[in-house]
Amino acid sequence: MSTLEPIQVGLSNALLAPERPLPPGVITWNGSDPSVRFDVYRNNVVVSLTTALAEGFPVTRALVGERFFAAMARCFIADHLPSSPILSDYGDALPDFIAAFPPAQGLSYLPDLARLERARVQAYHAADAPALTAQDLACQLANPQRLSAARLALHPACIVLVSEHAIVSLWAAHQGQGRIEDVDLRRAESALVLRDGDAVLVLPLSLEIGHFLVALAAGAPLGEAAEIAAAAGPDVDLTQAIVLLIHYGGIAAWHTPGDL
Amino acid sequence: MxxxxxxxxxxxxxxxxxxxxxxxxxxxxxxxxxxxxxxxxxxxxxxxxDCAAGPGTSCAGTSTVDYQGNAWKLVPAGTCEKTAAPTSPTGQGQLAAFKDV
Amino acid sequence: MTTKSPTTIAVGIGLKAEHMPDIIADDTALDFVEVHAENYMVSGGPALRQLTRVRDRFALSIHGVGLSIGGAAPLDQEHLDRLAALLQRFEPAWFSEHLAWSSHGGACYNDLLPLPYNPATLVHVCDQIDVVQERLGRRLLLENPSTYIEFATSSMDEGAFLAEVATRTGCGLLLDVNNAYISAVNHGRDPWDLIVALPPAAVGEIHLAGFAEDRDAVGDRLLIDTHGAPIAEAVWDFYRRTLRHLGSRPTLIERDQAIPPLAVLVAEAQRARSAWVDAAAWTEAAS
Incomplete structure (x- = not known):
């Protein structure tokens, strides 16, 4: 609409930039400076989005402190306004933003820690899907030579993370599990984030299993994923990986080439 | 092969x-x-x-004033100070000074 | 006056995630609850399961905060589709949105921004509401916003604008009594002007909430719609007067910040029930 467009362009431009003048035609009943009143809107946008990020990244926020987090969030918001009004989707881009944010360069583990927190929110809201049970999978043993070529679809609420840093221990330390001081940040760690009933669990994995599941999640066939796991380290316990997946309903589908 | x-x-x-x-x-x-x-x-x-659910919406405004773009040197000052941060020269969360714009 | 007053009023609260376990478990004295549409636009998981359980116990109102009906651009069809799916799934008793815009140029501001009220914007808003009601196949209740600035290009009062939107589109109105009070104070008006301008039959729901108080550049009161405090006494008075004028309307207590225990909000909802008893008695006495 021609009468709304210019004023909404002008107000949008002024929302994230307090120094920008308001578009013409913004008035107040008592002749007071409309920009001071418009500050309420400026404030609403920044504070509400900062609060949204803080709620989605509580450990990231605890690590850097409230003041740093708010300042970082403000920089993030200026670059990445939400593209949809669904706030549970807001924050996908924060981990990469942190990785490129100069003041956070000293905390090399922070982007992956933020990815872990993001994964928890994504897992919580992920689609529901039936999972394959041990009974469903028993038939796969009839043709063991075909196992290597099988591809698994992980449940939508299963997210695998592998980090060069001890993000799982660090996150756990913020849940009262272990001391922050004792976390050896140089230790690479892996986790499987998944939904169990109404709860979101963070299950620590060995790095080998972490790489195995990352490969499966990326669509690699079982055999290739097993070789990737073997290359990642000596302690490849595929049984445990499969047990974990079956127990937590992590396998949504099992495709063997040739099957319809 | x-x-x-x-x-x-x-x-x-x-x-x-x-x-x-x-x-x-x-x-x-x-x-x-x-x-x-x-x-x-x-x-x-x-x-x-609760924390797994992430943020929810609000149709309300806020009275907290935090939109001001004050320039300051950002330094993380949270639980990261308790960690032994191996990548920083001092072993702590020592960071590049950054001017917020 | 021969109209017989209804003996009851439906009261509810805006449901926050914090209160979800309590509201599912407790035998809460509420008639309905309201949730924000956007919080349930998720693929799956506990949120939708919990809302299903809530829906089994209470009448449900779904309140959208992101449609940007007052936006210059055409409505986001994807968002409308999501809304349609949500409403189809939960079949709420009421669906409401705001007379405001919240996104522009692909960016969402997560705030309800004001627009000028004049014949041209009226046509635009009515067109948008036609699209919404057609796509959703149901009536929308449009809420009056709280505003902090005004526009030189406004030539209509908010009440006249809303009344005309309701008449032209057939939509209903969600009268936020707190917003009416806030905007009146913020723009030096009498809040009652808005109430009497609205076609009473169009008002399908009332909202009540608390505000914070600030000052503008010349020191005049500037009320901010924080939903972060108990409802002000002045707003309770204004609510009772509104009920005497409109009659019983489903009334919702909104609290989005500094969220107290569920019992505190339920007590505020009970106070709305009492306000209706007072208003009904007053109306009887006056007739």
Missing amino acids: TQSRAIQTTTAAALALALGTALTFGNTAIAGEGAAKEKCYGIALKGQN
């Missing part, structure tokens, strides 16, 4: 063994080693769901 085929055969056998064991002893494994490991790391956080 031969070596690759050998690896594939080994992998297929390992997979069959793993799947077979998992299907046969799956619940036992979880009740034993899996659960113990979970307990050890202790990160099965029932009852701490």
Whole structure:
């Protein structure tokens, strides 16, 4: 609409930039400076989005402190306004933003820690899907030579993370599990984030299993994923990986080439 | 070629063994080693769901004033100070000074 | 006056995630609850399961905060589709949105921004509401916003604008009594002007909430719609007067910040029930 467009362009431009003048035609009943009143809107946008990020990244926020987090969030918001009004989707881009944010360069583990927190929110809201049970999978043993070529679809609420840093221990330390001081940040760690009933669990994995599941999640066939796991380290316990997946309903589908 | 085929055969056998064991002893494994490991790391956080839900919307405004773009030098000052940060020269969360614009 | 007053008023609260376990478990004295549409636009998981359980116990109102009906651009069809799916799934008793815009040029501001009220914007808003009601196949209740600035290009009062939107589109109105009070104070008007301008039959729901108080550049009161405090006494008075004028309307207590225990909000909802008893008695006495 021609009468709304210019004023909404002008107000949008002024929302994230307090120094920008308001578009013409913004008035107040008592002749007071409309920009001071418009500050309420400026404030609403920044504070509400900062609060949204803080709620989605509580450990990231605890690590850097409230003041740093708010300042970082403000920089993030200026670059990445939400593209949809669904706030549970807001924050996908924060981990990469942190990785490129100069003041956070000293905390090399922070982007992956933020990815872990993001994964928890994504897992919580992920689609529901039936999972394959041990009974469903028993038939796969009839043709063991075909196992290597099988591809698994992980449940939508299963997210695998592998980090060069001890993000799982660090996150756990913020849940009262272990001391922050004792976390050896140089230790690479892996986790499987998944939904169990109404709860979101963070299950620590060995790095080998972490790489195995990352490969499966990326669509690699079982055999290739097993070789990737073997290359990642000596302690490849595929049984445990499969047990974990079956127990937590992590396998949504099992495709063997040739099957319809 | 031969070596690759050998690896594939080994992998297929390992997979069959793993799947077979998992299907046969799956619940036992979880009740034993899996659960113990979970307990050890202790990160099965029932009852701490709220934070997993992430942010919710509001149709309200806020009276907290925080939109001001004051320039300051940002330095993380939270629990990161308790960690032994190996990548920083001082061993702490020492950061490049950054002027917020 | 021969109209017989209804003996009851439906009261509810805006449901926050914090209160979800309590509201599912407790025998709460509420008639309905309201949730924000956007919080349930998720693929799956506990949120939708919990809302299903809530829906089994209470009448449900779904309140959208992101449609940007007052936006210059055409409505986001994807968002409308999501809304349609949500409403189809939960079949709420009421669906409401705001007379405001919240996104522009692909960016969402997560705030309800004001627009000028004049014949041209009226046509635009009515067109948008036609699209919404057609796509959703149901009536929308449009909420009056709280505003902090005005526009030189406004030539209509908010009440006249809303009344005309309701008449032209057939939509209903969600009268936020707190917003009416806030905007009146913020723009030096009498809040009652808005109430009497609205066609009473169009008002399908009332909102009540608390505000914070600030000052503008010349020191005049500037009220901010924080939903972060108990409802002000002045707003309770204004609410009772509104009920005497409109009659019983489903009334919702909104609290989005500094969220107290569920019982505190339920007590505020009970106070709305009492306000209706007072208003009804007053109306009887006056007739």
